[in-house]
Amino acid sequence: MRSYRFRIYPSKAQQERMLQHMELCRWLYNELLRAIRENPSLGRIDTQRLIVELKKEKPELKEVYSKVLQMVNHQLWNNLTVLKALKKNGHKVGRLRYKTSPNSWKTLNYNQSGFKLDEERKRLRLSKVGEVPIKLHRRIKGKIKGVIIKRTKTGKWYAIFQAEEEPEPLPRTGRAVGIDLGVAHFVVDSDGNAFENPLFLEKSLERIKKIQRRLSRKQKGSKNWERERIKLAKAYEKLTNQRNDFLHKLALYYVRNYDIIVVENLKPKNMVGNGNKSLNRRLLDSSLGAFIRILSDKAERAGRRVVFVEPAYTSRTCSRCGFVVEELPLLERVFRCSKCGLVMDRDLNASLNILKRGLDEGLGRPDCLWREDLYPVSCLMRPSSRGKSSL
Ligand SMILES: [Zn+2]
Incomplete structure (x- = not known):
């Protein structure tokens, strides 16, 4: 279950109505609690039935949507259960209060x-209250399971939606993959x-830089400045949307094709560095973090497993014999093992180490999927798949 909180803007009349409903809920809560005190053998269903009787006694209750009243009963029993659990665990708790x-x-x-x-008209229709404008910012x-209307101390109103993201398990593939970011x-x-960062991201980035330069030449607060500022915000928004679209497709590719996906544990220190990083570099860093989040989300829903491993030495270790080479400059794109003679693309070598490490440490059963025939460690990067960026 996930919660989504949105501001709502009820009219004066609607606000009064809802406050009145809340007071009726409070009255009902106290009545039901009183009934339980007087007759401790009552159960959840009994108090539920009692609501019908109370409606005869207090007809105003009919003005409140019936399910809202039922949820008061639900809340009461939840409170009683929590209290009982606390008591059982040795906490000193009194009786439930009116x-x-x-x-x-x-x-x-x-x-x-x-x-x-x-969603189109940005209206929330509430039974017995009416149509309320809502600010849908996301x-x-x-599937929406329910909504809770809440009034804050400062008099602001919110609608909190509970939505259920349904898991959609995918059929097993029997495959595992290591990913080097x-x-x-x-x-x-x-x-x-x-997979490369797609070209259109670079184009958008160029456009952002251009607008930023123009913006810096305008007088702050002027009409032209304001216009450029809005352009910049829109360009950023476009870039973010394009990037997320790419990341979602990429994550989907891995989730569809593999049962186990091993990635490096990205440390914040790798992501921060000095403050003067280029826009490109910052985009890349934020994209890597976003990719991991999206991948984890999708994997969970699909019943896949994402395993995180420590990234130390994954570049400098030979994926065939395990030998750790002295150094490997960032610009050197080929890994050469001085012990067994393996020659391989450096990132491919790293990704094989990541997979191996994930299967060794993350799963604790080194042999379960690590088979040389499935993952030939001597293979070189397939030329046809290099630079593939469309999915
Ligand atoms: Zn080696």
Whole structure:
């Protein structure tokens, strides 16, 4: 379950109505709690049925959406369960308290039904309240299970949606892959595939630099400056969208094709460095972090496994015999083992080490997938797949 919080803007009349509903919820909570105190044999279903009786006694309750009232009962029993658990664990807790002070009930819980979100018109329809404008600053992924309306202390109103991202397990492939994240290529994997940062990202980056230069020549706060500033914000937004699109496709490729995906544990120190990094470098760093997040998310939903390994010496270790070479300058693109004579693209060699390390350490069963016939360590980067950037 994931929560999405959006600001809503109910009218004065709607606000009054919702506050009234909250007070009725508070009254109901106290009534149900009183009933349980008087008759401790009552269960969750009994108090649920009691709501129907109470509606006769207090007809105003009918003004509140019935499911919202049911959720008050739900909340009460949850509180009782939590209290019981605390007691069991030796905590000194008293009895569940009545909510005596006005406005101490602050939510309306629409579970499963009684609400409708119109994303196009940016309106949230709440049963027994009406249509409320909503500021949707992000998309809700997955199936919406419910919405909780909340009023903050400062009088702001929010709608908190609960959405369920459904897992979509993919069929097993019986394959594992190691991925080297890098500078020369965006990723190189242990099957010899290389993916570059796509060209359109560079174009967008060039455009951003151009606007930045123009912006720096304008007088701050002037009309022209403001215009350039908006252009810059839009260019950044476009770049981010393009980048995310690329990262999503790339992550999907790995999740579809492999059961186990081994990547380096990116340390913040690798990502920060000195403050004067170029725009290109910063874009790359943020992209690597975003890629790992997207990959992990997709893998979890698909029932795949992402294994993180320490990146130390993955470039300098021979993937065939394990020998660690003295040094390997960043510009040197070929790995040469002085012990066994292996000659291999440096990133491919690193990705093979990453895979091996993941299978050795991450899974604790070195032999489960590490088979030379599946992952020929002597293979060189396949020329046809080099520089592949379209997926
Ligand atoms: Zn070697």
